[in-house]
Amino acid sequence: MPSVGDTLSLGALGNAVDANANNTTQTALAKDGAGSPGTLTRLSDFHVASITGPIISDTTPNEGQSYTITVNFGTYGSKFISRIASLTSNFVWQEVSNTSKYTLIISSDYTAGCTMSSVSSNQSCTIKCKFNDGFNDHATNWGTFINESFTIQNLGGGSGGGKSDIRLKENIDFIGYSKSNIPIYEFNYIGKPERYQGTMAQDLLNMNLGDAVVLDNDGYFNVLYNKIDVEFKQLEIA
Numbered sequence: 029m030p031s032v033g034d035t036l037s038l039g040a041l042g043n044a045v046d047a048n049a050n051n052t053t054q055t056a057l058a059k060d061g062a063g064s065p066g067t068l069t070r071l072s073d074f075h076v077a078s079i080t081g082p083i084i085s086d087t088t089p090n091e092g093q094s095y096t097i098t099v100n101f102g103t104y105g106s107k108f109i110s111r112i113a114s115l116t117s118n119f120v121w122q123e124v125s126n127t128s129k130y131t132l133i134i135s136s137d138y139t140a141g142c143t144m145s146s147v148s149s150n151q152s153c154t155i156k157c158k159f160n161d162g163f164n165d166h167a168t169n170w171g172t173f174i175n176e177s178f179t180i181q182n183l184g185g186g187s188g189g190g191k192s193d194i195r196l197k198e199n200i201d202f203i204g205y206s207k208s209n210i211p212i213y214e215f216n217y218i219g220k221p222e223r224y225q226g227t228m229a230q231d232l233l234n235m236n237l238g239d240a241v242v243l244d245n246d247g248y249f250n251v252l253y254n255k256i257d258v259e260f261k262q263l264e265i266a
Contacts (some may be wrong), residue, residue, distance in 0.1 A: 078102030078168035
């Protein structure tokens with residue numbers, strides 16, 4: 029429910045739900061606000077207390093994958109999501125940093141898609157979003173850009189190498205050897221469902237193939253797959 033002192037304007041509500049183009053046009057609470065004449069409707073049904081997003085579904089997304097970014101809300105009324113948060117016009121999304129490394133895809137509501145590009149090393153990126161519906165200007169963070177940062181994970185190939193440190197992987201299955209006798213495995217990165225095929229940096233070091241291994245700034249080993257006869261690839265999940 030709104031707090032004491034909050035101002036809820038019927039005209040502003042008409043603008044927020046896209047029934048009117050401004051905050052002063054005559055607005056019918058049920059017909060325009062709720063979209064259903066003759067129904068019991070309260071201004072508090074469209075209220076929201078705070079904005080706490082955007083939040084990406086994974087702050088360490090894998091290169092080449094798509095993820096969802098969602099604006100989160102505090103306490104809100106029963107018609108807020110369907111009538112206000114569902115409108116693109118109430119949000120401003122912007123790419124902030126390292127913008128060539130991802131594509132932000134604006135949805136029709138309070139979510140956006142984000143597709144990660146292929147990267148040769150881990151890349152830190154930032155996007156931001158502002159909720160500005162003209163009605164809930166009492167809400168915490170209303171009309172304020174909120175940043176969300178994430179680091180795209182380099183997984184394979186490229187001059188920077190791919191993440192092939194055994195310490196980063198789980199559910200590891202040995203499947204055979206390459207022509208040069210390098211072990212090949214199927215695995216997923218810890219906490220992530222996608223399955224990959226490749227080798228382990230530690231195996232290469234044990235085989236005196238250190239020229240195909242580099243130590244990244246995070247303390248984990250990368251493999252330079254362009255120097256060995258093992259292909260790094262993502263597997264189709266049946």
